[in-house]
Amino acid sequence: MKMNTQLNILERRIRIAALMVVIGLAGTLASLLIFHPLSFVGFILVGIMLILIANFYFLLALIRGTGRHRTEQAMAA
Amino acid sequence: MITPLEALIGLIIITVVIDLYIVFRPAVGRGAGGRLLAFIGIFLLPVLICSMALGTHMEESKRTDFCLSCHMMKTHGMSLYVDDKEYIPAVHFQNHRIPKDQACFTCHTTYTLYGDYAAKLRGLKHLYYQYIGTIPDTIHLYEPFSNRECLHCHEGARSFEEKSIHLSTPGLMDSIKRDQMSCLSSGCHDVAHDIKSLPTASFWKPADPRYRPDGRLDTSLMTVELSKVRLDHQFGPRKSSAATSDQSTPRAN
Numbered sequence: 442m443k444m445n446t447q448l449n450i451l452e453r454r455i456r457i458a459a460l461m462v463v464i465g466l467a468g469t470l471a472s473l474l475i476f477h478p479l480s481f482v483g484f485i486l487v488g489i490m491l492i493l494i495a496n497f498y499f500l501l502a503l504i505r506g507t508g509r510h511r512t513e514q515a516m517a518a
Numbered sequence: 519m520i521t522p523l524e525a526l527i528g529l530i531i532i533t534v535v536i537d538l539y540i541v542f543r544p545a546v547g548r549g550a551g552g553r554l555l556a557f558i559g560i561f562l563l564p565v566l567i568c569s570m571a572l573g574t575h576m577e578e579s580k581r582t583d584f585c586l587s588c589h590m591m592k593t594h595g596m597s598l599y600v601d602d603k604e605y606i607p608a609v610h611f612q613n614h615r616i617p618k619d620q621a622c623f624t625c626h627t628t629y630t631l632y633g634d635y636a637a638k639l640r641g642l643k644h645l646y647y648q649y650i651g652t653i654p655d656t657i658h659l660y661e662p663f664s665n666r667e668c669l670h671c672h673e674g675a676r677s678f679e680e681k682s683i684h685l686s687t688p689g690l691m692d693s694i695k696r697d698q699m700s701c702l703s704s705g706c707h708d709v710a711h712d713i714k715s716l717p718t719a720s721f722w723k724p725a726d727p728r729y730r731p732d733g734r735l736d737t738s739l740m741t742v743e744l745s746k747v748r749l750d751h752q753f754g755p756r757k758s759s760a761a762t763s764d765q766s767t768p769r770a771n
Contacts, residue, residue, distance in 0.1 A: 449651070454545040458560050459540040462533070466564065469571050470530050473523065476578040476588060489524050492564045499560045510556055 454502035458495040465491030526570050533563040579638060580623040588648045590657065591612075592623075597711045601722040604709045612722055615671070618729075629670045663710075665697040 468487030473478040520528075536559035539546065549684065555558045557699035578584060583771040586595040598621060607625070615622040627637045647653050658752065672678040683706075684691050693699040701707050 454548045455540055455542045455556050455560070457534050459537040461555070462560050462564050463537045463541065465532050466534050466537075466567065468660045469567065470527065473571060473574060476575075476581070476584060478579075478584065478641070478648070481575050481579060482642070482645060484571060488571065489568055492568055496564065496689065499556070501555075 446489060449468065451502055451506035452508075458502065461491050461495035461498070463491075480493035523574060526567065526574060529563065529567055529570070533559055533567060536563070544727055552761075576634060576638065579641065580620045580627075580634075582619055582621045582623075583623040588644065590648065590653050591622075593713050593716060594711045596721070597713065597716060597719075599721045600716070601720045605705050605708050605712070608722070627667075628664070629666055643753075663698060663702050665694060665701050666701075668701045669695065 454490065463487050469484055469489075472484035472488060520669075533619065536555065540556055540559060547556055583593070587589055594719075597605065598608055598610040603609055611618065611621050627633050672743070675754070678684065679691075690699065694701065702710060
């Protein structure tokens with residue numbers, strides 16, 4: 442049961458990260474279609490920022506998820 | 519043939535499809551294969567896309583159109599069409615000594631390792647002044663124009679190396695190359711973007727339509743801009759800031 446909850450948290454975090462990447466990529470795509478000084482700023486503020494946050498969140502979720510999973514496995518053993 | 523921009527857009531679409539699959543099928547993260555897919559879709563591909571998009575934006579921001587999209591720069595763009603051999607930027611632009619599409623950037627970047635990025639960081643500051651801050655009446659360079667930017671192309675060229683005036687005084691060539699004597703401010707090639715003289719200047723009108731001013735610098739706008747410059751010239755600047763050489767004045771590169 443505990444392991445199931447753990448997986449659900451991991452899944453939810455991966456889902457949030459994926460959603461952030463989708464929004465960031467949409468911003469990046471929009472900035473690439475119109476080349477203007479403001480679109481460059483939009484690319485940095487929306488595209489790069491969201492994707493970096495998503496990357497960090499995803500990696501953190503994986504590390505935490507795997508770490509807890511291993512601890513639980515060790516305790517069960 | 520697929521252009522780099524098309525390839526980048528294709529990559530973005532593929533990544534969005536992968537990520538939407540993860541969003542709507544979260545159970546994919548349970549297996550090792552699913553996590554690998556998530557790693558590719560959330561980490562690997564987005565990082566690759568960001569670096570490619572940054573490169574594309576950097577390249578596009580070198581374009582003359584990009585620089586002239588700020589209102590303040592239009593008169594500088596017009597000065598490229600001045601019909602006067604003394605105007606250094608005009609002579610370079612009209613004789614294709616610099617690429618037409620990268621006219622501003624060719625001379626106004628520092629030819630150093632991170633010169634492009636430093637110029638773009640300053641560009642962000644210009645964007646702030648354009649949309650939020652106050653644009654100064656007169657813009658200045660951040661630092662004196664270095665000979666390095668001229669020598670990047672002219673050094674080694676026969677027309678430069680063998681020019682009699684450059685060889686007339688012993689040590690002159692050496693001091694030019696060492697940036698001890700400025701090409702511009704020494705008084706030899708001192709007419710750059712002389713905006714104040716634009717109202718009395720005549721402009722080059724290329725016979726070939728391909729070389730005529732395009733986009734924001736079209737002939738009709740040129741007339742509008744010129745009349746505005748004439749007004750400024752006759753009745754003084756738009757704002758009453760007195761000191762143009764004030765250190766606090768935002769400067770343009």
